[in-house]
Amino acid sequence: LFVFLFVFLFVFLFVFLFVIFFIIVVGILTSCSLLLFLVLFLLLPPISSSSYTPRGGGSGTYTPQSTTRGGSAGAGGKQIKSKTIKIAYQGEPGAYSEKSLRELLGQQVISVGRKSFEDCFLAVTSQEVDYCLLPVENSLGGSIHENYDLMLRYDLHIIAEHEFRVRHCRIQKPGVDNDGIKFAISHPQALAQCDNYLRSRGIKPIPTYDTAGSAKMLKTGEGLPKGCTVENTCAIASDLAAKTYGLELKEEGIEDDDSNFTRFLLLSRKGVTNLLGKKIPSKTSIVFTLPESPGALYKALACFSLRDVDFSKIESRPTSASLLSFLKFRGGTRKPRQQPRFRYCFYLDFLDYELSESAQNSLSHLNEQAQFLRVLGSYPSRSRLVGEVKDEVEELRRKEEKMGGKGGSITELKSDTMNGLRMKVGMFGFSKHAEKMARLLEKKHDVTVMDVSDENLKKAKSMELKTYQAFESGKFFRGEEDDGGRLDVIVINAPLLEIEDRVKSIPSHDVSGSLVVCCSPLLEHPSKIMLSRLPPDADVIVAHPMFGPPPGGNVDGVDGLPFVYSKVRVSDQLRADRFLKAVADGRCKMSEMSPVEHDEYTSSSQFCTKLVGNLLVAQDLVASPVNVPAFDSLVEVMDSASSDEFEDFYSFYKMCPKASSVIARLRDSLGEIERKLAAKSSYIEAKREMMDNDRMRVMEEVK
Numbered sequence: 001l002f003v004f005l006f007v008f009l010f011v012f013l014f015v016f017l018f019v020i021f022f023i024i025v026v027g028i029l030t031s032c033s034l035l036l037f038l039v040l041f042l043l044l045p046p047i048s049s050s051s052y053t054p055r056g057g058g059s060g061t062y063t064p065q066s067t068t069r070g071g072s073a074g075a076g077g078k079q080i081k082s083k084t085i086k087i088a089y090q091g092e093p094g095a096y097s098e099k100s101l102r103e104l105l106g107q108q109v110i111s112v113g114r115k116s117f118e119d120c121f122l123a124v125t126s127q128e129v130d131y132c133l134l135p136v137e138n139s140l141g142g143s144i145h146e147n148y149d150l151m152l153r154y155d156l157h158i159i160a161e162h163e164f165r166v167r168h169c170r171i172q173k174p175g176v177d178n179d180g181i182k183f184a185i186s187h188p189q190a191l192a193q194c195d196n197y198l199r200s201r202g203i204k205p206i207p208t209y210d211t212a213g214s215a216k217m218l219k220t221g222e223g224l225p226k227g228c229t230v231e232n233t234c235a236i237a238s239d240l241a242a243k244t245y246g247l248e249l250k251e252e253g254i255e256d257d258d259s260n261f262t263r264f265l266l267l268s269r270k271g272v273t274n275l276l277g278k279k280i281p282s283k284t285s286i287v288f289t290l291p292e293s294p295g296a297l298y299k300a301l302a303c304f305s306l307r308d309v310d311f312s313k314i315e316s317r318p319t320s321a322s323l324l325s326f327l328k329f330r331g332g333t334r335k336p337r338q339q340p341r342f343r344y345c346f347y348l349d350f351l352d353y354e355l356s357e358s359a360q361n362s363l364s365h366l367n368e369q370a371q372f373l374r375v376l377g378s379y380p381s382r383s384r385l386v387g388e389v390k391d392e393v394e395e396l397r398r399k400e401e402k403m404g405g406k407g408g409s410i411t412e413l414k415s416d417t418m419n420g421l422r423m424k425v426g427m428f429g430f431s432k433h434a435e436k437m438a439r440l441l442e443k444k445h446d447v448t449v450m451d452v453s454d455e456n457l458k459k460a461k462s463m464e465l466k467t468y469q470a471f472e473s474g475k476f477f478r479g480e481e482d483d484g485g486r487l488d489v490i491v492i493n494a495p496l497l498e499i500e501d502r503v504k505s506i507p508s509h510d511v512s513g514s515l516v517v518c519c520s521p522l523l524e525h526p527s528k529i530m531l532s533r534l535p536p537d538a539d540v541i542v543a544h545p546m547f548g549p550p551p552g553g554n555v556d557g558v559d560g561l562p563f564v565y566s567k568v569r570v571s572d573q574l575r576a577d578r579f580l581k582a583v584a585d586g587r588c589k590m591s592e593m594s595p596v597e598h599d600e601y602t603s604s605s606q607f608c609t610k611l612v613g614n615l616l617v618a619q620d621l622v623a624s625p626v627n628v629p630a631f632d633s634l635v636e637v638m639d640s641a642s643s644d645e646f647e648d649f650y651s652f653y654k655m656c657p658k659a660s661s662v663i664a665r666l667r668d669s670l671g672e673i674e675r676k677l678a679a680k681s682s683y684i685e686a687k688r689e690m691m692d693n694d695r696m697r698v699m700e701e702v703k
Contacts, residue, residue, distance in 0.1 A: 307358040
């Protein structure tokens with residue numbers, strides 16, 4: 001027993017000491033590791049930081065994104081590979097717009113000259129350029145309303161402004177004597193601003209299309225007005241135009257008034273509202289329309305003045321045709337003869353950023369009163385840059401300091417050469433609306449048709465279109481050996497209940513990389529189907545072509561008829577714009593709208609119209625020689641309903657979320673009208689009975 005106890009105690013003591021030793025060793029190693037990690041952490045510099053606080057004390061943080069257009073330098077100083085920025089402007093190389101562009105963004109960017117202001121908007125939306133810089137007002141000439149209307153039509157955001165001092169220069173061919181100059185060519189506005197200078201020297205002004213274009217004509221000698229030669233003519237343009245075309249700059253600052261400033265706006269596909277703060281002087285530009293009521297404008301301006309929000313500009317102008325059609329489409333309660341001949345929209349700039357508390361309250365208050373309100377952009381004032389464009393410009397400047405080199409100027413883009421090329425468009429289904437769309441598309445593109453109905457294929461053949469049966473789907477989607485390959489655009493025309501089956505029937509590899517356009521009276525349902533069923537690299541557009549026969553109009557034409565669409569998922573903007581432009585060239589009223597917004601506006605009204613039309617069809621109304629105009633309108637509704645199949649009406653009933661409520665309200669309204677008629681009949685009977693009783697009583701008294 002003694003030996004056993006001795007051995008047990010010895011073993012226990014040995015194990016206890018081993019555990020204590022292990023704990024001490026582990027503690028020492030852990031302490032050394034932590035100490036080494038702390039030393040390395042303190043000595044080594046940080047790798048990088050992905051957050052960037054804008055200069056000027058912006059309240060938000062901006063995370064530079066790695067895009068194909070380029071990146072920026074992070075907070076740790078690590079430079080991200082960048083690409084040259086392309087900026088679109090209107091005019092020839094050397095125009096004042098290009099000079100303003102380089103004042104704001106530097107000499108390293110590539111300027112892209114466009115023929116018109118709308119071409120600049122199209123270049124940005126199609127992602128061919130990164131930004132566009134456009135003039136909106138001049139201190140002497142006033143506002144440029146075309147650009148304000150284009151900002152309403154295209155979904156671009158204002159991200160910066162620049163006030164450019166216009167200095168006119170007299171430029172001419174090198175070696176030409178000043179005494180031999182008899183004519184001056186330039187834009188009419190530039191000639192008017194230099195009128196005193198030209199009169200004092202006996203030079204006759206001759207207007208041309210552009211200031212820089214005049215310098216170009218003087219350089220090449222082509223296109224000069226009658227009587228003008230390069231020896232007797234000078235041009236009035238910028239000093240950049242003289243440098244661009246190798247001309248001699250004779251005099252600078254020849255304008256009569258030195259207070260000539262032009263305000264330019266820099267537009268982008270993405271706004272910078274969330275990067276602005278209280279310490280950054282900012283502006284916000286909005287446009288709105290007001291109802292016709294006394295004091296409407298006073299109440300609208302009070303939304304800002306009550307919150308001490310100052311204005312820098314307010315201007316009214318007649319509403320553009322596209323905005324007016326949107327307001328009619330949105331409201332739709334007034335009869336055409338009650339619409340005023342002139343509708344005005346108001347452009348307003350206020351000195352605050354959109355996300356401030358006072359601006360948010362003001363805009364919410366104004367939204368309650370306005371019929372239409374849109375924020376064109378919230379941006380820093382006084383030529384400041386924030387966000388991605390600032391990072392890109394600074395990166396290009398650092399790159400120029402290290403490697404040298406400057407940006408350039410180009411006048412052609414990929415779209416300029418592709419607009420003349422014809423796309424392959426396949427019509428999957430050939431309904432009545434598809435027939436009218438095919439007439440528009442075949443003018444600029446090659447159209448083919450596939451349908452299960454022999455009657456529809458016969459109509460397509462009568463239009464000299466190439467047709468395919470349903471069992472020839474492989475040839476339809478992938479093309480034949482002699483027709484240039486697969487389809488660029490696939491237009492699906494099918495009833496609402498058949499859209500999902502129609503999309504399922506298309507193999508994924510046949511639609512991959514193509515643009516798929518689904519035409520439907522409702523947009524939200526087909527957009528969800530196409531996003532879930534089509535491959536991710538397929539572009540998706542949903543559209544509602546309202547191509548019904550207009551009353552008294554051209555049955556086959558679409559002039560003035562609405563075409564509502566939504567770009568659900570588009571990566572190839574150029575292809576989508578080419579397709580929409582082919583439809584717009586048919587003089588349709590193009591309206592871009594989200595699927596949810598479209599269905600909210602149209603579902604109830606369309607279903608109610610179809611329901612009333614089917615009720616009239618059931619009544620079998622017959623016209624008479626003495627019809628009133630209102631009856632003719634009912635006949636048109638009845639004819640529209642009778643031309644559609646009942647299956648279309650049923651599919652609309654199934655997909656319209658408010659169909660049941662419309663039927664219930666119509667039933668309740670009919671019951672209410674019956675009760676009113678019964679009450680009116682009872683009242684007239686009671687009144688007649690009382691009058692008869694009174695008459696009998698009077699007769700008895702007389703007797």
